[in-house]
Every structure is written in C-alpha cells, then in structure tokens.
Amino acid sequence: MNFTFTEDQELIRAMVREFAQAEIAPRSAHLDETGEFPADTMQRLAELDLTGMPYPQIYGGAAADYVSYAIVIEEISRACSSTGVILAVHTLAGIPIYQFGTEEQKQLWLPKLIGYQALGAFAITEPAAGSDAGSLQTTAVPAGDSYILNGTKTFITNGAEAGIFIVMALTKTGIGTKGISAFIVEKGTPGFTIGKHERKMGIRGSSTTELIFANCRIPSANRIGKEGDGFKIAMAALDGGRISISAQSTGIAQACLDEAIAYSKERVQFNRPISSNQAIQWMLAEMAADISAGRLLTYKAAYLKQIGKPFTMEAAMAKLFASQMAVRCATKAVQIHGGYGYIKDFKVERLYRDARILEIYEGTSEVQKMVIAGNLLR
Numbered sequence: 001m002n003f004t005f006t007e008d009q010e011l012i013r014a015m016v017r018e019f020a021q022a023e024i025a026p027r028s029a030h031l032d033e034t035g036e037f038p039a040d041t042m043q044r045l046a047e048l049d050l051t052g053m054p055y056p057q058i059y060g061g062a063a064a065d066y067v068s069y070a071i072v073i074e075e076i077s078r079a080c081s082s083t084g085v086i087l088a089v090h091t092l093a094g095i096p097i098y099q100f101g102t103e104e105q106k107q108l109w110l111p112k113l114i115g116y117q118a119l120g121a122f123a124i125t126e127p128a129a130g131s132d133a134g135s136l137q138t139t140a141v142p143a144g145d146s147y148i149l150n151g152t153k154t155f156i157t158n159g160a161e162a163g164i165f166i167v168m169a170l171t172k173t174g175i176g177t178k179g180i181s182a183f184i185v186e187k188g189t190p191g192f193t194i195g196k197h198e199r200k201m202g203i204r205g206s207s208t209t210e211l212i213f214a215n216c217r218i219p220s221a222n223r224i225g226k227e228g229d230g231f232k233i234a235m236a237a238l239d240g241g242r243i244s245i246s247a248q249s250t251g252i253a254q255a256c257l258d259e260a261i262a263y264s265k266e267r268v269q270f271n272r273p274i275s276s277n278q279a280i281q282w283m284l285a286e287m288a289a290d291i292s293a294g295r296l297l298t299y300k301a302a303y304l305k306q307i308g309k310p311f312t313m314e315a316a317m318a319k320l321f322a323s324q325m326a327v328r329c330a331t332k333a334v335q336i337h338g339g340y341g342y343i344k345d346f347k348v349e350r351l352y353r354d355a356r357i358l359e360i361y362e363g364t365s366e367v368q369k370m371v372i373a374g375n376l377l378r
C-alpha cells in the first residue's frame, strides 16, 4: 500500500491551491450574493489546462491521472464550492463521449469541451425522474438521419451557460432502462430552449435550469453508443462524477476546518481564546479525523478508476461518506462561530448552505446506499 501522492500530484496541488486561494476564494462571496457565473475564472482554468484534465493530449487534454483531477476539484472547492461543481460537471460531460463515443465524435466534441470553447452539461434528471433516473420520459424518435427530441429536463447544472449537453432520452418506450439512449445536443439547436432558472439555497454561482426540447431535431451522428446503451453510459459517467463530488465535499469540509481553526484562535471569551476549551478542541479534532477519512475514500476510488479496476461501489462509498462528512463539518464550523456563524459576514454561513446539496446531487445518499448494497448482494 502507498498512501503518498506522487511528486507530480503534490506539484499540481500546490499550484492549484495557490491559484485558487489567490484568485478564486476572494470572489466566492460575490458569486453567492449575485448568482453570477464565474466566466473569467473558468477562462483562467482553461488557460491552466484544467478544463479537460483526465483526457488524452490528442484531444487537447492534460492527460492527467484521475487522482490529480480529484486534487484539483478538492482545492478549487475549498476556495469556492460553485466553481468546483461547475468544473466537475463540465468534466463529467466529456466522459460519455470519451468512454463510449466513436473516434469521429471524440475528435469533433472533446477538443471543444477540453479547450473550453463550450461549457459542458449532463442532462438525465426530469421532473418525475430524479433518483429513479431510469423512468425518464423525454423521447428521441428517429426521422431519417435525425432524431426528434421532445421532453423536459430539470435541475441541470451549467444549464444557463453550457454549449454542449449530454442528453438521455427514450428511443424505445415500454422496455425500461434498455430504451434509453445518449445524445449530444448543442446550444442553439432549433427546438431546444433553456427553461426555468432555479433560485437555490447554496452553490449559487453555478446555474441550475430546466431544458426544454420541443420537436428538436438533432443529427443521428450525435447519438453516443448504440440505441438502448444510454442508461449504462449515464451510470458509468456518474460513477466517475461521484468521485468529483466526494472531492468537492472534502474541499468544502477542509474550508470549514480552516475557518473554524482561525476563528477559534481569535475569538476570546472568559478571558481566553475559545480554542483553549476542550469542547472546541474536540470539535476540531473530530472534523480533522472526518476529513481525513473522506479524503482517503475519495482518493482510493479515484486511484481504482485510474488503474482500470472496478470502482462503482468505492465511488458510491466515497460520495456517501464525504458528503455527509462535509455537512457534519459545516455544522460544527457554524457552532464554533456561535452567533457569528449564522450571519452572512462569516464564510461558514455560506459553507453550511453549500454543503447541503452534496448529499443530494449526483445521486442522493439513499441512492449511494442502493448502489453499495446492490454490489454487496450481487
């Protein structure tokens, strides 16, 4: 066993941490207040070769290992939860094309995503198909060398700004998940519009929208894999995506600990810093141990993915534990701040709101338990 990062991975962490703390963290409160998309930051991430990390250089990628990618998501999320999820979902959108697309599709679409000519989004969820993603209703009916899409997607991260959408739709009804196929849809395609923009509790710098398809014609060449492969493509992509949300959780939890340590040393009550109280020390110690466990699960899952071993269950375990761990850390960080933790002048108020979604998106905690139990009982 080897619990150390490679020299290259340490270098990436140091570089990204410095960049994120200097350029991303100072803007995070503004993004939360305004709901603005961090366009400049995303452009800078592209210049630093961070918008297509796990993809090969022939498509413009950084050819980085998946552990390095998780490191980047952790450090960026530690500075800004919104920027972390925007990058995570952008990267997720490339996975179906890279793992299941034809060579032609890879050459056409991956450089656009990796080079950040277009932001990516991943659309499976519908108003009546959340955890039960396989019950989606959007249809894709063949028409000559095209498909006609009809239906509505909901809760789509990056929906407002994305240029390339991976969309799951039914090419055959009545046969459950085996009727689902995966498609690439470009922004601006006639019949494709962005619907409601959600007003959210946290991660407010990332957009969450509806997508509406009304007789939207797309080329058959935009189908990824065979008809009926879409659900497995989506699940395989989400396996990787769940590692990035674990990394995001670890980064947010670390930010909670950073804030809690700094505040507890400054805040004086009963004539001494509150950090000298064992009650506070125990909370800090529990947070540190929790974060360390979440980090280990996250990097173990990333490592298994990297070396080509099965990692579905490990990714679900990492996502389940790390997301719940981040919520525990955010709760303790607010508690350590006392009344100040409840007001917007202090960062932990935002971290508490940001952390809550981690237990919900890319599969709720309950879905992660279904995946883990399914693997145990197979």
Ligand code: CAA
Binding pocket: 085, 089, 122, 124, 125, 130, 131, 132, 133, 134, 155, 156, 157, 177, 231, 232, 233, 235, 236, 238, 239, 312, 361, 362, 363, 364, 367, 370, 371
């Ligand atoms: N990889 C490959 N194939 C898989 C798979 C995986 N990880 N998981 C399941 N499959 C296959 C199964 O083997 C099965 O194939 P066969 O029919 O050939 O046997 C098929 O898919 C159907 O599998 P299940 O019967 O297990 O499917 P199910 O309908 O019971 O659903 C589920 C399983 C795990 C609950 C799934 O619906 C799920 O993951 N739901 C949550 C959806 C989700 O995570 N949504 C997040 C949206 S994206 C997002 O949130 C991004 C963001 O904004 C941050």
